[in-house]
Amino acid sequence: MIPSRPPYEAGARYYSLGSYYKKTFGEPIRKISLDAHFSCPNIDGTVGRGGCVFCDAVSFSPSRRLGLDDLDAQIDEGIRRTSARFGASKFVAYFQPSTNTYAPVDVLEKAFRIALRRPEIVGLAIGTRPDALEDEKLDLLASLSREKWLSLEIGLQSSLDRTLRLINRGHDYRCFVDAVARARARGLRLGTHLVFGLPGESREDARLTARRVASLGLDSVKLHNLSVVKNTALEKMWRRGEYEPPGLEEYAEIAADALERLPSEMVIERVAGDVGSEFLVAPEWSSRKNAGKNAVERVLRDRGTWQGAAFDPRWRDPDLEDERHL
Numbered sequence: 001m002i003p004s005r006p007p008y009e010a011g012a013r014y015y016s017l018g019s020y021y022k023k024t025f026g027e028p029i030r031k032i033s034l035d036a037h038f039s040c041p042n043i044d045g046t047v048g049r050g051g052c053v054f055c056d057a058v059s060f061s062p063s064r065r066l067g068l069d070d071l072d073a074q075i076d077e078g079i080r081r082t083s084a085r086f087g088a089s090k091f092v093a094y095f096q097p098s099t100n101t102y103a104p105v106d107v108l109e110k111a112f113r114i115a116l117r118r119p120e121i122v123g124l125a126i127g128t129r130p131d132a133l134e135d136e137k138l139d140l141l142a143s144l145s146r147e148k149w150l151s152l153e154i155g156l157q158s159s160l161d162r163t164l165r166l167i168n169r170g171h172d173y174r175c176f177v178d179a180v181a182r183a184r185a186r187g188l189r190l191g192t193h194l195v196f197g198l199p200g201e202s203r204e205d206a207r208l209t210a211r212r213v214a215s216l217g218l219d220s221v222k223l224h225n226l227s228v229v230k231n232t233a234l235e236k237m238w239r240r241g242e243y244e245p246p247g248l249e250e251y252a253e254i255a256a257d258a259l260e261r262l263p264s265e266m267v268i269e270r271v272a273g274d275v276g277s278e279f280l281v282a283p284e285w286s287s288r289k290n291a292g293k294n295a296v297e298r299v300l301r302d303r304g305t306w307q308g309a310a311f312d313p314r315w316r317d318p319d320l321e322d323e324r325h326l
């Protein structure tokens with residue numbers, strides 16, 4: 001297919017979250033991160049124990065279930081800090097750490113409504129796993145999304161089942177596809193998170209995951225480089241010599257491949273992540289602010305390419321032939 005240049009802002013090579021917010025809300029919006037103290041089914045034994053290999057699972061143990069009493073204070077603090085730093089006056093409340101649909105529906109509603117009732121909060125972003133999205137929870141989210149903007153971020157990381165097993169993810173790709181189908185049927189705005197540089201994954205594997213995510217019609221995606229963080233199972237793998245994270249240039253090439261394969265209207269929430277040096281084991285470059293982002297943008301510039309340049313709308317996943325309705 002012949003790629004055409006998409007109408008991004010001058011100089012941009014992908015559709016950034018900042019551009020999307022400006023287009024949608026008419027002004028700059030900032031996310032503030034909130035911790036509702038939920039746990040995770042991949043930690044408390046419901047699905048698995050120990051969590052994903054890259055997760056500092058101890059910090060999400062069931063003992064974190066401290067209640068929702070401090071959410072208002074977190075919002076106050078988030079608004080104070082974020083407006084001082086960026087001058088923003090409107091915010092998206094981002095329920096970020098752990099699994100933010102892993103609680104009874106009434107508890108979830110209470111948590112989300114604490115944020116929704118604040119006039120400075122224009123919407124919610126809710127991060128979760130595909131196996132914590134029972135129908136009644138999706139019904140709740142669909143109902144809240146009719147009151148304010150809402151984005152459901154369903155973590156995937158990889159679409160390869162062998163990788164998902166290796167990283168102790170506790171669900172397979174079909175579980176994700178099923179959650180996406182049920183959420184889409186309710187009209188929810190959907191995002192996902194992908195990690196590149198996972199153990200045993202090739203550049204071609206990452207391209208396949210990008211094509212699959214593109215074919216599911218998601219609204220947004222976050223790309224992460226895998227970093228080895230202290231006190232994780234991945235750190236043990238790294239110390240035993242079983243895993244080496246990708247170098248900066250290698251990661252940038254993989255992420256650029258993925259961006260080329262994603263449709264131009266998909267919002268790219270981030271193209272790489274940073275880890276504070278106090279938590280980081282390896283690689284050194286991922287503690288450098290914006291090193292990954294700058295490298296990915298440089299690769300796209302050097303290639304003379306952009307998000308969507310290799311997107312093929314006719315591509316169908318041969319492994320999901322019976323789920324063509326997606």
Ligand code: SF4
Pocket residue numbers: 040041042043050051052054055056057060097098099129155
């Ligand atoms: S799903 Fe998230 S919170 Fe749960 S173990 Fe994996 S990374 Fe940690």
